Amino acid sequence: MSKTSNPLAAGRKGPSTNVILTVVVALVGVLVIGGVLLFAGGGGSFGGGQAVPAQTLQRENPNQVLQSEDQKVQVTEFLDYQCPSCAQYYQQVTSPIEDQYQGKIDFTVRNFPLTQAHPLAMPAAQAAEAAGMQGKFKEMYHQIFDNYQQWAVAPGGQSVQQDPARATATFEQYAQQIGLDMAKFRQDRDSDQVSQRIEQDMSDGQQAGVSGTPTIFVNGEKWEPSGGGDPAQQFKERIDQELAK
Template identity: 55%
Template sequence: MSKNKNPVTQKSGLSTNIILTIVVVVVAVVVIGGVLLFNRGGADNTSSGSSGGGNAVAAEILRKPDSNVLTSAPDRVTVVEFLDYQCPACHTYYSVLTKQVEKDYAGKITFVVRNFPLSMHPLARPAAQAAEAAALQGKFNEMYHALYDNYDAWALAADGQNVSTDEAKARGLFDQYAQQMGLDLDKFHQDMNSPQVNAKIDADVADGNKAGVSGTPTIFINGKQFDQGNIETVEQLNNAFRGELDKELVK
């Protein structure tokens, strides 16, 4: 994943809007396809059911009382995503699927976010620390969106192709996002590096391992891992994912 290209930042004579459109409808397929193959090669990801099949992962593993929640609803459908903020595939999923699902299913589903920073992404943990520090001031949703909406600025190297290793630059941008959302910056800095925040991230990773997570993004719908199966296009991904949500909503 660390060497996935991101054409959003490649130089071109096309306008930014056109480039973004191309990324969404074409490049996302490549990135999604790569993560699908990666995840299918991981532990315990085989199934025949469209939402993961097999036994559901226990709710107490997937969600803790202090887990961050993007949207809340009566406990009919709970979506839990284990993610890495610097993961190119996670950013693509956010861009073409989960950001819009969050809006379209607001009030219908509970959407839980868990941390699973991968060692191949050097800024994934600092980003998770920023998200958790913002959460302690009641601004998790805002920081979650800021990290992904500004992904190219902090997560990618200057070549626009590889993931960045520039932690100082990333932390400076995290500070900007924190200031824009009105956070106490001194507290934000203290919390980012606090034992509490680091323990929270470690606990998320431990739960992800218990749940069989081997790559990111890994998503569970009502305890069962979303089966990415033979999905190859953005349209197929959206149809499959929304189909599972709709099926669970009418149970």
Template identity: 45%
Template sequence: MPTQSPRRRSPLDGPRRPSINVILTSVVVVLALVVFGAILLFGGDDDNGTTAAAPSETLVPEDAHTLSEADPDGPQVTLVEFLDYQCSACAAYYRNITSKIEKDYAGRITFVPRNFPLDIHPLAPLAARAAEAAGKQDKFAEMYTKLYQNWTDWAVQGESLRSDPKEAARQFERYAREIGLDVAQFRADIEAADVSKKVQRDMADGEKLGVEATPTFFINGKRFEPSGETFADVERQLRAELDKALG
């Protein structure tokens, strides 16, 4: 069942899952293992995964970016994902589930990605700032897509996570040029205080909601916790919940 990257290096309470070193090694060595064989589970046995709806302002602040906007005349269904761009599980979910959800439910749901860079991923905070910096030029969705579609180029090298911020910054500037950004502005914005504060705000909101791992999803304020053991299972369950909410 789907793994999520844990928030900190120290083990979480209880026998939740194998050590992060084992998980990272297995998913990075052969990406196909992530796609077809990784066991993914949203939230594990986290006591914070309740059925009560989370406060809307904590889930979706006014300045949140969206990958899809619901038709204002239709059902108002919001899917929120707390993610980490260097997280192998998040990248696998993008390839197998969320990129398809984004396309198939465009105009029907509001899809909101929120930043939750993990301590164990050295380039995750920089990647989050890159996406937010692109957002200041109205290109958040394009940078979000670039970061995931090129994940193996900037996030990993062989069996290891990349950790050189200067090299990553060069890659991100290349993506900025490719999506038509003013690169000088992008370079300044990625280091800007307001961009860092927005990433920190997302993390604080996630912690208030009990997020400890990525990816973590909420549908109309309620945490989505599937029981599927494959990406296909999880995708079916996610679509079923979205369709139910859409009526």
């Protein structure tokens, strides 16, 4: 912030302008930090290492990429399909675990579309949910992320794609490729039921303290890689810790 000198200040008694500004800045800093801490720990969300209840992270008829019989390890990811970080995590962190942990863990995907930044996140979520209603969520989930550059990124790769009609047509191609009933797919995609499922995901995510994507929970505890390490290896180590209990 620029400062403007005040020649009248030299003749005044009491604290100088600089002292007053210093105090004000310090108070503002305290209020901002306090507000951040209050937001992180209040409002019904979970923080400070507190595990999020299973009923918040799971739901009836969940969209699962992996399933296990004992349900010992529950991994839940809140994601935005057009989020570049989510696409990167899919390629480097979550997708590689599918073969290694098939039948050993449950991996559930929840929607958290950040539509202001990613205008095609909602159509993608609707397509995935509609496929799930025909028992092929996993197949559509893979189509959407495996072909991320095709529908999500604008020509040149410097920004996200913003054409919903083009994206919708692309998702219909994916639906055909995985063998969906197209009339039912279109009906489900535009239905209140799909909209309600996405809204419930977002509500549960907010309750769990999700504010960005991707956000991953392992047995109710938020997981984040530590700096300087390989996120994929750290994720596997975290899962192995839970399996070993």
